[in-house]
Amino acid sequence: MTKGVGSDLLFSGSDWNFKTLARTYEAIEKIALEELRLDVYPNQLEIISSEQMLDAYSSVGMPLMYQHWSFGKRFAFEENLYRSGRRGLAYELVINSNPCIAYLMEENTMAMQALVTAHASFGHNHFFKNNYLFRQWTDAGSILAYMEFAKKYVSKCEERYGTAAVEAILDSAHALMDQGVFRYRRPPRLSSEKERERVRERLEYEEQTYNDLWRTLPPRADDGSSDTIEHEVSERKRKLNLPEENLLYFLEKNSLILEPWQRELLRIVRVVAQYFYPQRQTKVMNEGCATFVHYYIMNRLYDQGRIGEGAMLEILQSHTNVVFQPDFNDPRFPGINPYALGFALMQDIKRICDDPTAEDREWFPEIAGTGAWLDTLLDAWTNHRDESFILQYLSPSLIRSFRLFLLKDNSSESYCEVSSIHNERGYEAIRAALSRSYDIGASQPDIQVVDVDLLGDRHLRLQHNVKNGILLDEENRDATLRHVRRLWGYDVSLAGVDAETGSRLYECSAARSAD
Amino acid sequence: MPIFIDRRLNPKDKSLGNRQRFLKRAREELKRTIKEQVKAGKIADVDAEHSVPMPAKGTREPTFHPDRNSGERQYILPGNKEFTPGDRIPKPGSGGGDAGTGAGRDGADDDFRFVLSREEVLDLFFEDLELPDMVKLNLKEAVAYKPRRAGFATTGAPTNINIGRTMRNSYGRRIALHRPSKREVERLAEEIAQLEAEPNQQAVAQRLKALRQELERLERKRRRIPYVDPIDIRFNRFEQQPLPNASAVMFCLMDVSSSMGEREKDLAKRFFVLLHLFLKRRYDRIDIVFIRHTHEAREVDEETFFYSTQSGGTVVSTALEEMQRIIAERYPAREWNIYAAQASDGDNIAGDSERCAALLDSDLMRLCQYYAYVEIIDERETEIFGSTDNGTSLWRAYRTVGEAWPNFQMTRIARPADIYPVFRKLFSRQSATTQARD
Numbered sequence: 001m002t003k004g005v006g007s008d009l010l011f012s013g014s015d016w017n018f019k020t021l022a023r024t025y026e027a028i029e030k031i032a033l034e035e036l037r038l039d040v041y042p043n044q045l046e047i048i049s050s051e052q053m054l055d056a057y058s059s060v061g062m063p064l065m066y067q068h069w070s071f072g073k074r075f076a077f078e079e080n081l082y083r084s085g086r087r088g089l090a091y092e093l094v095i096n097s098n099p100c101i102a103y104l105m106e107e108n109t110m111a112m113q114a115l116v117t118a119h120a121s122f123g124h125n126h127f128f129k130n131n132y133l134f135r136q137w138t139d140a141g142s143i144l145a146y147m148e149f150a151k152k153y154v155s156k157c158e159e160r161y162g163t164a165a166v167e168a169i170l171d172s173a174h175a176l177m178d179q180g181v182f183r184y185r186r187p188p189r190l191s192s193e194k195e196r197e198r199v200r201e202r203l204e205y206e207e208q209t210y211n212d213l214w215r216t217l218p219p220r221a222d223d224g225s226s227d228t229i230e231h232e233v234s235e236r237k238r239k240l241n242l243p244e245e246n247l248l249y250f251l252e253k254n255s256l257i258l259e260p261w262q263r264e265l266l267r268i269v270r271v272v273a274q275y276f277y278p279q280r281q282t283k284v285m286n287e288g289c290a291t292f293v294h295y296y297i298m299n300r301l302y303d304q305g306r307i308g309e310g311a312m313l314e315i316l317q318s319h320t321n322v323v324f325q326p327d328f329n330d331p332r333f334p335g336i337n338p339y340a341l342g343f344a345l346m347q348d349i350k351r352i353c354d355d356p357t358a359e360d361r362e363w364f365p366e367i368a369g370t371g372a373w374l375d376t377l378l379d380a381w382t383n384h385r386d387e388s389f390i391l392q393y394l395s396p397s398l399i400r401s402f403r404l405f406l407l408k409d410n411s412s413e414s415y416c417e418v419s420s421i422h423n424e425r426g427y428e429a430i431r432a433a434l435s436r437s438y439d440i441g442a443s444q445p446d447i448q449v450v451d452v453d454l455l456g457d458r459h460l461r462l463q464h465n466v467k468n469g470i471l472l473d474e475e476n477r478d479a480t481l482r483h484v485r486r487l488w489g490y491d492v493s494l495a496g497v498d499a500e501t502g503s504r505l506y507e508c509s510a511a512r513s514a515d
Numbered sequence: 516m517p518i519f520i521d522r523r524l525n526p527k528d529k530s531l532g533n534r535q536r537f538l539k540r541a542r543e544e545l546k547r548t549i550k551e552q553v554k555a556g557k558i559a560d561v562d563a564e565h566s567v568p569m570p571a572k573g574t575r576e577p578t579f580h581p582d583r584n585s586g587e588r589q590y591i592l593p594g595n596k597e598f599t600p601g602d603r604i605p606k607p608g609s610g611g612g613d614a615g616t617g618a619g620r621d622g623a624d625d626d627f628r629f630v631l632s633r634e635e636v637l638d639l640f641f642e643d644l645e646l647p648d649m650v651k652l653n654l655k656e657a658v659a660y661k662p663r664r665a666g667f668a669t670t671g672a673p674t675n676i677n678i679g680r681t682m683r684n685s686y687g688r689r690i691a692l693h694r695p696s697k698r699e700v701e702r703l704a705e706e707i708a709q710l711e712a713e714p715n716q717q718a719v720a721q722r723l724k725a726l727r728q729e730l731e732r733l734e735r736k737r738r739r740i741p742y743v744d745p746i747d748i749r750f751n752r753f754e755q756q757p758l759p760n761a762s763a764v765m766f767c768l769m770d771v772s773s774s775m776g777e778r779e780k781d782l783a784k785r786f787f788v789l790l791h792l793f794l795k796r797r798y799d800r801i802d803i804v805f806i807r808h809t810h811e812a813r814e815v816d817e818e819t820f821f822y823s824t825q826s827g828g829t830v831v832s833t834a835l836e837e838m839q840r841i842i843a844e845r846y847p848a849r850e851w852n853i854y855a856a857q858a859s860d861g862d863n864i865a866g867d868s869e870r871c872a873a874l875l876d877s878d879l880m881r882l883c884q885y886y887a888y889v890e891i892i893d894e895r896e897t898e899i900f901g902s903t904d905n906g907t908s909l910w911r912a913y914r915t916v917g918e919a920w921p922n923f924q925m926t927r928i929a930r931p932a933d934i935y936p937v938f939r940k941l942f943s944r945q946s947a948t949t950q951a952r953d
Binding site: 018021022025029042043044045046047048049052054055058059067068069070071072073075076077079080083099103106121163167171174175176177178179325326327328329330336402403404405406407408409410411413414415416417418419420421422425426430433434436437443444445447464466467468469470471472473474475476477479480483 | 517518519520521522523525529530532533534535536537538539540569574575576577578579580581582583584585586587588589590591592593594595596598599600601602603604605606628629630
């Protein structure tokens with residue numbers, strides 16, 4: 001390690017080969033494991049060309065994906081952007097799997113390969129392996145095998161039942177993909193044994209409390225029957241585990257018209273949706289973690305004299321591009337850059353731990369000045385998602401440096417109102433609002449299956465709990481509802497209910513005739 | 516040590532299958548787009564890549580997503596410069612410029628175009644068009660052959676002897692029949708020579724005699740069992756494999772007499788270009804022969820064909836005779852698929868039309884894969900001639916040919932817009948009965 005500075009360089013020049021890649025990887029690994037105490041899956045680095053990167057883009061970043069026209073559409077879209085020069089390709093792509101697969105582009109320079117290795121193979125990798133959402137919801141060890149199964153299964157179905165039939169089911173399933181995830185842990189389903197036990201207990205109770213006199217009572221037509229109806233309804237809802245927010249799951253398990261292979265297709269789409277769900281909830285943290293890690297490691301390597309100044313300059317330049325945050329009125333503004341926000345948050349935690357101001361001490365008494373930035377970060381990476389992470393760690397100084405402000409937009413007004421800015425009175429509100437904007441549960445429409453009478457007309461009733469008066473795009477809503485109907489086979493209706501007042505805002509349905 | 520895998524040599528186009536599915540799905544819409552682009556642009560441009568807007572119908576992917584114009588939202592934006600709480604900012608007109616998450620998600624697909632390759636364009640353009648009897652020609656009447664190795668034979672030309680096979684047979688036979696080897700004979704001869712050199716003794720003489728007898732026996736045997744026997748010989752066997760005929764010649768015949776104006780020529784040209792494109796897609800090699808005629812016919816180059824004027828009368832049969840001559844000279848029907856398209860305004864000198872019909876009937880139709888006659892008429896005439904069998908003398912004469920030969924087609928064109936439908940009609944898929952033949 002402590003040889004002459006000149007001979008210690010991991011690489012010189014911009015060309016890479018497998019030897020320099022391996023040597024650099026080892027140097028990065030040493031810092032990542034020993035200094036940052038990262039805990040990673042074994043790495044697999046794959047060199048790919050730009051065409052292959054485009055391929056990977058269109059199959060939602062999976063190395064294996066079943067075939068569907070929508071991926072072809074996405075490919076045409078991405079290819080067009082790329083070929084017309086409107087968008088560059090990513091330098092890397094990383095897959096939450098064990099071993100962790102990272103794609104490196106062949107045209108990257110060696111400096112970029114080093115950056116990308118640190119970013120993907122250690123930053124993202126650590127996050128995938130440790131964050132609680134990924135641990136809870138994804139199984140990195142089996143995802144590739146599952147995708148291989150899915151791909152084969154879909155193509156087998158296409159052979160057997162025809163491409164059109166398979167496509168129809170997949171189209172419908174894709175339409176419900178956002179409603180195809182479990183957001184919360186569910187109580188375990190009662191096993192049939194326990195269910196029988198319950199029925200037996202109730203019968204026993206009824207037998208014990210049986211009194212023949214009750215039979216002689218004249219039936220009270222009005223409230224008696226409504227009582228039993230209500231009871232029946234609640235009983236059948238309980239049996240179906242309603243309300244159910246995972247529409248795909250509900251349809252897969254309860255649809256009366258689907259063949260077993262069609263159910264399996266729904267399941268495949270559901271599994272893919274669930275697999276990506278944690279990534280959508282941790283965009284800021286995931287990218288922030290990876291960016292923080294590459295920034296730290298690259299600087300350490302430079303300090304150790306293992307990266308030349310030219311290479312470091314190149315690395316810093318592309319790092320700066322990655323964490324660039326245009327202002328809201330900049331034509332390039334695409335929204336808040338998750339790389340920028342995540343990286344800034346984590347750098348800020350390091351600053352608060354090492355060198356806090358009085359304000360930081362007041363806001364973050366637990367960590368300010370402790371110097372334990374790494375423990376804090378490791379803990380955050382493990383136990384937070386974007387929403388909770390921002391709520392916990394967004395500091396006033398960061399709000400000031402981003403010059404964040406809160407804009408209220410009421411659709412009935414012709415103007416937006418600035419309600420908070422980066423000042424003493426605004427910090428809390430801005431922090432809460434930013435945190436909320438990363439809550440997928442809040443930003444996505446809440447649609448649930450509320451009732452269905454399987455023994456009656458089998459009319460499937462969905463309910464949209466409208467929050468803040470945000471309705472659904474009508475054209476899309478009706479088209480999607482037709483997809484639900486296709487999977488359910490009987491009438492489907494969707495009612496919009498205001499979450500606060502409980503008043504009914506709209507109702508629409510997809511009846512048989514609509515098909 | 517991580518695992519490095521070099522994937523660059525893996526097959527590309529992993530998503531080609533997805534692209535094809537996508538195109539298939541959007542087929543109707545893409546077809547319409549291409550048709551419109553062809554109509555608006557130059558026909559020669561058909562033969563290239565086309566940029567088309569993303570088809571909207573059939574490729575929509577609806578989801579439940581929020582309506583951007585409802586409810587109350589909050590946005591957090593960076594880069595505040597002068598706002599203080601309570602400031603009001605007028606909304607941008609369309610609501611598309613708001614900076615909320617997911618804004619522009621739909622808008623992105625709308626103005627997005629993508630590029631169809633030349634092949635994809637032509638596929639869409641020519642969908643369900645099929646040249647008549649194409650299959651028949653390719654599979655049944657293919658006349659070009661290519662020799663293909665097909666095992667071994669006991670007979671054949673000396674040039675085709677397979678040495679390896681032959682020697683293997685010979686070797687086996689020699690072993691089986693105990694043919695004395697050359698070495699054996701030489702050893703014996705050497706021993707005899709040695710004994711002869713020794714002083715003459717009784718025992719030696721006796722031994723010598725025995726050896727000589729043995730030598731003679733061996734040599735007799737060697738003569739009787741030849742080194743290579745005719746039954747050893749094997750020949751490479753070749754089979755004549757029919758090759759689909761991959762070349763076509765297209766004859767463009769046009770009347771350039773003064774009655775054919777610019778409009779008529781332009782229409783004819785479009786038709787020819789379309790035919791050329793269509794043939795180009797089917798055959799590896801296509802020759803085009805341009806024959807123009809007035810009262811006499813001449814083979815000319817493309818430039819002259821379309822753009823130079825010539826005056827004179829009109830004798831259609833001269834063009835047919837010229838075509839006949841060129842076929843006989845350069846394009847034997849055994850090797851070429853011959854297509855012909857004739858454009859005319861229908862004028863002909865009296866009495867010649869019958870001669871044309873006879874020429875076609877007796878000779879040309881037998882040689883041609885397909886003969887299309889396009890009569891370019893005045894727009895005002897469409898109504899008169901649109902559906903009736905009336906018409907010029909040429910039209911009437913050709914009708915008899917059309918009845919006799921299924922590969923003869925004739926139609927009338929009045930406007931550019933007619934060309935494509937007419938073209939489709941001429942080359943539409945053969946009916947089930949003709950299909951069934953192949």
